[in-house]
Amino acid sequence: MAKQLDILVPFLNERESAIGFCALASGLATQARQRFGLETRFVLIDDGSTDDGGRLYEEHLQGTWTLVTLSRNFGKEAAILAGLDHSEADYVLMMDADLQHTAEVALDMIGRILADPELDMVYAVRADRAETQTLGRYLANGFYWLINMGQRYEIPANAGDFRIMSRRFAGAMRQLRDQRRFNKGLYAWTGFRQQRILYKPAERQGGTSKWSKRRLIAFSLEGFTSFSVVPLRMVSLFGGAVAVLGFLYGIKILLEVLFTGVAVPGYPSLIVAVLVLGGLNLALTGLVGEYVWSALSEAKNRPNYIVKSVSQSQKAAGVRQQASRKSNG
Structure with a gap:
């Protein structure tokens, strides 16, 4: 046959x-x-x-x-x-x-x-x-x-x-x-x-x-949320790196104040920190939302x-x- x-x-x-x-x-x-x-x-x-x-x-x-x-x-x-x-x-x-x-x-x-x-x-x-x-x-x-x-x-x-x-x-x-x-x-x-x-x-x-x-961008996001956790890990690593740099910068400022009497920088550095950390948090929230939506779609089992x-x-x-x-x- x-x-x-x-x-x-x-x-x-x-x-x-x-x-x-x-x-x-x-x-x-x-x-x-x-x-x-x-x-x-x-x-x-x-x-x-x-x-x-x-x-x-x-x-x-x-x-x-x-x-x-x-x-x-x-x-x-x-x-x-x-x-x-x-x-x-x-x-x-x-x-x-x-x-x-x-x-x-x-x-x-x-x-x-x-x-x-x-x-x-x-x-x-x-x-x-x-x-x-x-x-x-x-x-x-x-x-x-x-x-x-x-x-x-x-x-x-x-x-x-x-x-x-x-x-x-x-x-x-x-x-x-x-x-x-x-x-x-x-x-x-x-x-x-x-x-x-x-x-x-x-x-x-x-x-x-x-x-x-x-549609290509949306399709790419579906690929990531279905087959890769790398974006979450990259954002997590970036957030960790920013936290470490912020901690080291804080120590630098503290030492300058204690030993040289240099005044602590004011609003410019504060605004930069707020924008960087705020943007990072929003990006991470959106990314987590994509994964949550993917999980919700699977849970509905339509x-x-x-x-x-x-x-x-x-x-x-x-x-x-x-x-x-x-x-x-």
């Missing part, structure tokens, strides 16, 4: 690229069957789109597919989990719907994971980001340096959700029901044997990126997403009915 490959495609308002992706998907499924003998099914997750992209996928996508429509926009991390929950294949490939993830790279990853039975994941790392040294690139490098500090595993920089995983890796990911999900960290935390490849994404064919600078509807191609419905008959028989 041929092995199964599920291709997970989360999307949000991708109407302009829907028809182009359907053409790419058809060719990818054909190549996966001819080169590797894999039976392919597409699991599309509509993450609360407000356009008619979902309808276009239903009309133009060929082969076997399942469309999972969420009740609202829960975020890409939750949408990927929804796709994993609706997948039972031997291998799971994740791609974006904006056509920046190419079929050539996808086939390369499929070939690599099939060639090595001990390999559980192959993930693609953007090579173009490593080549550009901008302020954003330096900030990103600093982010990964901080979040990996003191960890027993490493979250690779520039790696997104373009990756393929084995059934057991997908099963492990389904077990992780974090409310504030940071999938990059979860992929690394899960472990197993992983391999990376470099790729350059294709040009976006339509629409715009959903990742604004504000579902990661809510499914509005599930539709299938006729071929997918037939395959599911056959599997049901076999299990009942």
Whole structure:
């Protein structure tokens, strides 16, 4: 019996690229069957789109597919989990719907994971980001340096959700029901044997990126609060250093008064101390608040997403009915 490959495609308002992706998907499924003998099914997750992209996928996508429509926009991390929950294949490939993830790279990853039975994941790392040294690139490098500090595993920089995983890796990911999900960290935390490849994404064919600078900052904070205690420790160390310096400065002033008769400095030094310590306390309070909010979200234990509807191609419905008959028989 041929092995199964599920291709997970989360999307949000991708109407302009829907028809182009359907053409790419058809060719990818054909190549996966001819080169590797894999039976392919597409699991599309509509993450609360407000356009008619979902309808276009239903009309133009060929082969076997399942469309999972969420009740609202829960975020890409939750949408990927929804796709994993609706997948039972031997291998799971994740791609974006904006056509920046190419079929050539996808086939390369499929070939690599099939060639090595001990390999559980192959993930693609953007090579173009490593080549550009901008302020954003330096900030990103600093982010990964901080979040990996003191960890027993490493979250690779520039790696997104373009990756393929084995059934057991997908099963492990389904077990992780974090409310504030940071999938990059979860992929690394899960472990197993992983391999990376470099790729350059294709040009976006339509629409715009959903990742604004504000959302990237918020996403980075979720990564820290989910996987690192380093920010708290850094603020604590800084506060300790300020306290020690203040204590030494106090001794200096005391000695000057006792032995030289120099008057104690007045308001300028006092104001500086108040501003430094006050700002430090406010920053620490805000940081602790982020961790408390993260803990509160986990304690509520709400579902990661809510499914509005599930539709299938006729071929997918037939395959599911056959599997049901076999299990009942």
